[in-house]
Amino acid sequence: MNNSKVKKLISENVVVVVLILLCIGFGIASSTFFSSRNISNILSQMCTNALLASGLTYVIILGGIDISVGSVAGVAGIVAAYAGLMFPDMNVPFAIVLLIVTGVVVGCICGLINGVLIAYLDVIPMICTLSTMTALRGVAFIMTGGQPVYGLADSFAFLGAKRVLPTAGMPNGSVPVIVIFTVIVVAAMHILLSQTIFGRHVFAVGSNKSVAHLSGINVRKVTLISHILCGVTAGLCGVCIASKLQNGQPNAGNTYEMFAIASTVLGGTSLSGGSGSVARAMFGCAVIAVIKTGMDLLQIYSYWQNVVIGCIIILAVVLDMAQKKAQNR
Amino acid sequence: MEPILQVKNISKVFPGVKALTDVSIDFYPGEVHTLVGENGAGKSTLIKIISGVYSPTEGSVIYEGKEVEFTNPGQAINAGIAVIHQELSIAKDLTVAENVWLGREIKKKSGFLDKARMNRETQDILDFMKVNLKATEIAGSLNAAQQQMIEIAKVISQNAKVVIMDEPTSSLSEHEIDALFTQVKILKEKNVALIYITHRLKELTMICERVTVLRDGCKVDTMMVGEVTEKQIVNSMVGREMGDYYNKHKHTRGKEMLRVEHLTRKGVFEDINFTAYAGEILGFSGLVGAGRTEVMEAIFGATHIDEGKIFVEGKEVVLDNPSKAIAHNIGLVTEDRRRTGLLLAKNIVENTSLPSLPAHARTLGFVNKAWERKVAKEYMDKLKVKAPDMYTILNTLSGGNQQKVILGKWLAADSNILILDEPTRGIDVNARSEFYALMHDFVENGGAIIMISSEMPEIIGVADRVIVMREGRISGELSEEEINEQSLIGLASITTEAS
Numbered sequence: 001m002n003n004s005k006v007k008k009l010i011s012e013n014v015v016v017v018v019l020i021l022l023c024i025g026f027g028i029a030s031s032t033f034f035s036s037r038n039i040s041n042i043l044s045q046m047c048t049n050a051l052l053a054s055g056l057t058y059v060i061i062l063g064g065i066d067i068s069v070g071s072v073a074g075v076a077g078i079v080a081a082y083a084g085l086m087f088p089d090m091n092v093p094f095a096i097v098l099l100i101v102t103g104v105v106v107g108c109i110c111g112l113i114n115g116v117l118i119a120y121l122d123v124i125p126m127i128c129t130l131s132t133m134t135a136l137r138g139v140a141f142i143m144t145g146g147q148p149v150y151g152l153a154d155s156f157a158f159l160g161a162k163r164v165l166p167t168a169g170m171p172n173g174s175v176p177v178i179v180i181f182t183v184i185v186v187a188a189m190h191i192l193l194s195q196t197i198f199g200r201h202v203f204a205v206g207s208n209k210s211v212a213h214l215s216g217i218n219v220r221k222v223t224l225i226s227h228i229l230c231g232v233t234a235g236l237c238g239v240c241i242a243s244k245l246q247n248g249q250p251n252a253g254n255t256y257e258m259f260a261i262a263s264t265v266l267g268g269t270s271l272s273g274g275s276g277s278v279a280r281a282m283f284g285c286a287v288i289a290v291i292k293t294g295m296d297l298l299q300i301y302s303y304w305q306n307v308v309i310g311c312i313i314i315l316a317v318v319l320d321m322a323q324k325k326a327q328n329r
Numbered sequence: 330m331e332p333i334l335q336v337k338n339i340s341k342v343f344p345g346v347k348a349l350t351d352v353s354i355d356f357y358p359g360e361v362h363t364l365v366g367e368n369g370a371g372k373s374t375l376i377k378i379i380s381g382v383y384s385p386t387e388g389s390v391i392y393e394g395k396e397v398e399f400t401n402p403g404q405a406i407n408a409g410i411a412v413i414h415q416e417l418s419i420a421k422d423l424t425v426a427e428n429v430w431l432g433r434e435i436k437k438k439s440g441f442l443d444k445a446r447m448n449r450e451t452q453d454i455l456d457f458m459k460v461n462l463k464a465t466e467i468a469g470s471l472n473a474a475q476q477q478m479i480e481i482a483k484v485i486s487q488n489a490k491v492v493i494m495d496e497p498t499s500s501l502s503e504h505e506i507d508a509l510f511t512q513v514k515i516l517k518e519k520n521v522a523l524i525y526i527t528h529r530l531k532e533l534t535m536i537c538e539r540v541t542v543l544r545d546g547c548k549v550d551t552m553m554v555g556e557v558t559e560k561q562i563v564n565s566m567v568g569r570e571m572g573d574y575y576n577k578h579k580h581t582r583g584k585e586m587l588r589v590e591h592l593t594r595k596g597v598f599e600d601i602n603f604t605a606y607a608g609e610i611l612g613f614s615g616l617v618g619a620g621r622t623e624v625m626e627a628i629f630g631a632t633h634i635d636e637g638k639i640f641v642e643g644k645e646v647v648l649d650n651p652s653k654a655i656a657h658n659i660g661l662v663t664e665d666r667r668r669t670g671l672l673l674a675k676n677i678v679e680n681t682s683l684p685s686l687p688a689h690a691r692t693l694g695f696v697n698k699a700w701e702r703k704v705a706k707e708y709m710d711k712l713k714v715k716a717p718d719m720y721t722i723l724n725t726l727s728g729g730n731q732q733k734v735i736l737g738k739w740l741a742a743d744s745n746i747l748i749l750d751e752p753t754r755g756i757d758v759n760a761r762s763e764f765y766a767l768m769h770d771f772v773e774n775g776g777a778i779i780m781i782s783s784e785m786p787e788i789i790g791v792a793d794r795v796i797v798m799r800e801g802r803i804s805g806e807l808s809e810e811e812i813n814e815q816s817l818i819g820l821a822s823i824t825t826e827a828s
Contacts (some may be wrong), residue, residue: 196694197686204683207672214661214669215630215684215738216652274674 055233063273076238081248111231160243575790612792660739730761
């Protein structure tokens, strides 16, 4: 392998390099960083963000954005909590089905609203989802009167908070259920994007709408479905949060959109559209999760963490733009 | 009289194309100097060099006796060289006065805008021009002709000494043209040198002193308008040696492939009727803006039609979406391949398979990657696309190879009716000749080609039959024996004598 190929490999996988460097750095700075407990912690913290990022990747590849995902998650969590209250004696499989169904339905409705506004009424994605973000957060507070929804069965918490496969060191289980769930959803989203004709059409529309249209692609439909997918993953994220907390918080998912966008962009999905990958976005999620838990371990004040994340997003976008310019030269 | 502006031995080379070769022209104050020539003759390149958009590869621009090198249009404007583009540059939400002073706003000492003074000075100019417009009117509420008056007022406010007008009459009615010519005369009286571009030869005698004919990037001649006839001008525009790189074939006409009847989109094109046959290259000639592209886009389903019927192989079809046209084996190669033809950031495989993916889907809508690689390879070989491998990103290919990939994309989609809109634009001679050979192969294998071209030699060298459009209508059809430059120009332009 010659020099230029190495360069290309690194530049295409910056996020992996950054992830490794961060892990080494935090590993040296904190003795507990590489403990299995901490790694399992990082993974389970990553999950909600990973769910959001997997759907966001689609709309960002289209050249759009969805900043309402945090609010969609909030509404989905509350609907799930109210639904859960109706079945105080539910068993674990029922609880899982209930959570997934509410997540999918609420997410689908919210995604449909965004999708119709953006694809068929040509509302700018940023403005559209800024509005739905505000409106849906309002809905979450109206539904709950501003109070958390308590009193849910323990089975409700299985999906978000429990672990399976106990080991000697971790008698309560070594693998969080939410990690398994997330891996399944993300894998499906990755395969849909990278292996199917629909996925190819998403890339085509994001690369050049006119060319896509003239190649027989229904641009509006592709845009609509992408927004629905993004809503569904946000809804699933919301029910996972509710399950993890074993209650419905009207504020749940607030500001999560920022972390999800950061992860997606860090994962190399271009904000100008046309390229990206769900799998790579997962590395972005890992970077964010590592930074957050690393800073927790080093006892860095949480407000500073927001500053750091904000700076990382800007850095990622600047790098993306620089790469674009270099390509066009 | 001293010329105010001279271009001397100007050549301009773009990658793969020589747009201008050793052109020298003098422009005099108080005169209208018209540039005529076919599309691609080098007129726009020349005005872009004069106005500082391009810098010449060789040669110099001499303005007011001094050699100048403008590196951007702002410098040319400051020096007194203004351009009124065919597409007017009017900010529709601003007033007339704000448009006139755009970018050069007058400020008070306090730093705030001096709106009163800008309005007053604009009104003075408008009054001087004797046009019935108010400085405070919103530009967007005015019609095209009135907006053009804003551009002229702007040019006067800039005290421009050289004014370039690029096809100013193309969107005006007869009556509005008269009003425009009044302004041209006012500019002349102010001793401004006007460089005027038009396709309407009858305008020459109405306002113009000198005419320079350009052909293939070379100056043919500069003539005094009073001393030549329209016929002579037309003759010097045409009559070039045709290289045999067109490789003209005699084709045999086969069955009817595509027929349209009374196709109309109001205000764009009207009552379009024609038939395309297998084994035939049907040329569509005419000036830029005659509505040819719009007709083809409508047939392909990219835009709507108000009236009319479309028949594919004798059967009436409704093509209100490109996917339907593709399903009827129609392919469209657009005139702007970078903007509407290709996914530039994607590779050859992804571009080639794009329209035909659904037809070759595996179960559950998965992409058939083996098939995709196979066709990409097949058409890369057949069309001799020069690229390192089939995963090469389109952005890195030359224009000719990009065009071959587009052709391959439609061949992979089993198209048997191909609509090619300016297929060889910006492609060098060798790639062209290869492309024509591919076109001949296609029709000889039973396909039908409709080729829009604004280059007359290309139409003459390639087409078996030609339909000429003018201002949204078909102005005539020429059989193979009738195709020549005189007849094409005659049908395309609004002249009386030339035909």
